Amino acid sequence: MTRISKNQLLTIAKQLSDTQASILGLLGSHRFATTDQLARYHQPLYKSKNSAIRQTNRTTKHLANLGLIRHLNRRIGGSRSGSSGYIWHLTEAGQRLAGIDPKDPLPHLRPTNRWREPSLTFLTHTLAVTEVRIIFEETSHNQPLKIVSVETEPACWRQHISDYGQTETLKPDIAIITKQANYEDHWWCEIDLGSENPARITQKALTYLNHYNYGIEQQTRGIFPKVLWITPTKTRCNQLQKILTTSPKLPAGMHTASTLEQLPNLICQKQS
Structure with a gap:
């Protein structure tokens, strides 16, 4: 052309x-x-x-x-x-x-x-991220929920300087802020297609804890987002929830898991 x-x-x-x-x-x-x-x-x-x-x-x-x-x-x-x-x-x-x-x-x-053309693995993951965005938007049309902002890669990535002077980058798949009544919920979404083993999930979850400990997000934005792991099936969701809530290395409340089907109800619930 x-x-x-x-x-x-x-x-x-x-x-x-x-x-x-x-x-x-x-x-x-x-x-x-x-x-x-x-x-x-x-x-x-x-x-x-x-x-x-x-x-x-x-x-x-x-x-x-x-x-x-x-x-x-x-x-x-x-x-x-x-x-x-x-x-x-x-x-x-x-x-x-x-x-x-x-x-x-x-x-x-x-x-x-x-x-x-992109690989099937990359395409499947990318379309899954798009699907999460669409579900958030659909929910905002059907419920008293407002989309305040959406950041996709690489705008949603965050950086900090490690104790060794190296730049470390946190890479959520998408960042979304929603609002209901007078409060906002901040979300970092991780799209899971069921291919990662428990050790890899824990390792990825710990990168969020590491970033939290540096305090950059809290200083610049006043809040640390909830990390939302989204997966297609209930079986995988239950597996993720168990990993994210039972590991002694991970703090309570930082991570939660959801299926695509459960997502609208979850994001409409007031987060602690």
């Missing part, structure tokens, strides 16, 4: 609707999203789920024709899923329009001469 010039991008940007710009923004933040996820993200704009899917199909097709987004060859649910299973991402032109820094430390965002 011919490279879109800066002037062409400026012209396109002026013609984008709010929904089109919103789709570019979501893909810029999360890298990948399915048609279904994009439709659910914009569900309040439409009367029904089917209407949201139809309109999202039209919008993504238009953005693809403009050269701003494209879908992967693989689909969620295979060919039977139709267009709702398409997995979308920004093109190089879309990245430029969305204002993504080409020096971003995440290599899959860097424009390259040769496009390569």
